[in-house]
Amino acid sequence: MHKFLPLTAVVTGSLFLLASCGTANSANNQSSTTSNSASSSKSKPIHTHSSSVTTARNSSQQANSPSSTTSSSQTNHQVVANNSNTPTISHQSVALSEAQQEQITAQFLAWAGQRARIGGMAVTDYYMDHGTAGFGDFFVATPDGLVQVQNQDKPGPSHFKIHAIGGVTFYTPLDGNLGIQKDLKGPFAAGYSAVARPDKPISKYLLGDNGTVYELQKNGDQVGLSTGLGEFNDDGSYTSDNSVAPEDQFSISGDTAAQQELQKLLIPYRK
Numbered sequence: 567m568h569k570f571l572p573l574t575a576v577v578t579g580s581l582f583l584l585a586s587c588g589t590a591n592s593a594n595n596q597s598s599t600t601s602n603s604a605s606s607s608k609s610k611p612i613h614t615h616s617s618s619v620t621t622a623r624n625s626s627q628q629a630n631s632p633s634s635t636t637s638s639s640q641t642n643h644q645v646v647a648n649n650s651n652t653p654t655i656s657h658q659s660v661a662l663s664e665a666q667q668e669q670i671t672a673q674f675l676a677w678a679g680q681r682a683r684i685g686g687m688a689v690t691d692y693y694m695d696h697g698t699a700g701f702g703d704f705f706v707a708t709p710d711g712l713v714q715v716q717n718q719d720k721p722g723p724s725h726f727k728i729h730a731i732g733g734v735t736f737y738t739p740l741d742g743n744l745g746i747q748k749d750l751k752g753p754f755a756a757g758y759s760a761v762a763r764p765d766k767p768i769s770k771y772l773l774g775d776n777g778t779v780y781e782l783q784k785n786g787d788q789v790g791l792s793t794g795l796g797e798f799n800d801d802g803s804y805t806s807d808n809s810v811a812p813e814d815q816f817s818i819s820g821d822t823a824a825q826q827e828l829q830k831l832l833i834p835y836r837k
Contacts, residue, residue: 659728659776660835667775670831671732674773677827678734679746686738688761690747693733693770695791699810702798706730706772707815708780713772715795720802731773737762737786757790770794772816777829781819 662670675691682689694715696704704716705726714726723729739747740763750761762768764787772780782794796812798804819825 659774660832662731662775662835666835667731670828671734671773673831674732674827675734675746678736678771678824681823682736683745685736686744687736688739688744688747689734689736690750691732691734692750692791693735693772694795696795696797697792699797701800702802702809704795704797705812706780706782706794707796707812708772708774709815709818710774710776710778712796713774713780713816715772720798720800721804722802725802728774728776728778731775733770733772735768735770737768738766739763758786762786762789770816771819771821771824773828775832777832779819779821779824779828780816781821782814782816784814 671691675689678689694704694706701718702720703714703718703722703725705712705714707713708728711727713728713730714723715730717723717729735758737758740761747761750758758768764785766786767783768786768789769781769783770789770793772782774780784793794812794814794816797810799808803809
């Protein structure tokens with residue numbers, strides 16, 4: 567995967583996760599701006615208008631996340647502008663070009679970098695990757711259905727109602743370097759273990775083109791670059807006996823500030 571392709575901090579001994587930061591500081595941050603299958607480079611999905619939803623098979627739910635107590639009413643946070651400047655909810659995905667996806671991800675990363683520094687954390691847009699794999703599309707499972715993460719046209723973008731714009735990963739750095747980190751050190755097999763404290767949680771944020779931020783949080787020693795990632799069969803089918811199903815499901819993030827930031831970034835692309 568390429569930068570996902572053409573494919574959370576210690577404050578007086580306690581972890582400061584982005585989600586909790588978002589709750590405590592959202593009033594101060596709402597104006598903040600922000601694979602190929604045989605490789606281990608980050609990938610960027612190709613999006614088109616989607617028409618159908620594939621049902622997810624999930625092995626387990628996200629545990630011990632500050633977002634896990636989020637009520638179902640927070641499922642969708644998509645916001646569009648109106649004349650009264652009062653946000654209204656939109657549930658539709660936005661068709662974005664690869665360049666637009668990269669711009670939105672870069673803006674969100676810039677915003678996340680500031681949040682990470684405040685929390686004494688590091689953040690990278692290297693949020694998902696895989697090693698040698700098959701030819702099926704890569705995806706993650708969410709309460710809203712499957713989200714396509716890397717398109718390999720099997721089954722293709724039109725089979726997903728939601729597509730990943732990009733994502734970021736928050737972690738407590740081993741080297742003490744805070745804020746945005748451009749590259750992870752070490753090979754794919756090492757993953758975050760080369761840069762993150764294994765005794766502290768790692769949070770992956772996935773940006774959906776429906777305007778929702780999805781989150782997967784686990785202890786550092788339980789998170790790899792491919793954690794949460796699933797894959798369709800080589801022929802584009804999805805069956806429990808053949809497909810690579812994700813072991814973890816992403817939840818809808820309880821980080822209100824992050825949800826609002828993504829919504830704001832998508833406003834120019836909504837018609």
